[in-house]
Amino acid sequence: MTIESLKTKEELRNLIDAYAYLSDEKKISEVVALFTEDLVYKVYIGDFLAANLSGRENMKKDFNGHASEVKTYFTLNGQHTVQINGDTATGVSYSQIKMIRETEGKDVLSDYSVKYLDNYAFQNGKWLIQERIGYFVMTEVRPINN
Structure with a gap:
């Protein structure tokens, strides 16, 4: 493993972490x-294609629109593996x-376990996400007490 590939892996990890941080802060x-x-961005919940965006x-x-419906986001990233090709x-x-929404005057927590498949491109001196497909593998929704 070269210093350059280690640097690229760190940049890509920082990219997905920035996605989480900025999303949590609603900095769309x-x-x-x-x-x-x-860009291409898709979300599957089970076999259902819930989002299919481009551009x-x-x-x-x-x-x-989604952020306007959510009171609070909290994201924790786990494993991240990449294959670099130039x-x-x-x-x-x-x-x-985790997302908190208000439903009928009560806070409701949606807890999602997500696997992302990404394609990245190095453009204008930085790595960007070109395609992101999110598979919402497990979902739990429950009211919470404040």
Whole structure:
């Protein structure tokens, strides 16, 4: 393993961590900037395709709409492995995502276990996400006490 490949792996890890941090803070414009202009973003919940977006403007609109319905996000990233091939790379990462929404005056926690399959591209001196497919493997929804 070369110093260059270690540096690239660290940059890619920082990229997916930035996605989590910025998403949790609802900084949608900054989240969208982590993607290439020609991005593809899909979410599967079981076999159901729940989101299928392309392009930054579509992502920004969709993410802003979703964020407006969520009181609090909390993301914890786990494993992240990548395969680097010059100015492109692929990756697999795992996350725990918690969301609090208000339903009928009560806070409801949605707890998601997610596997992401990513394609990355090195453009203009930085790594960006070109395609992200999220598989929501497990979901638990329950009311919480404040």
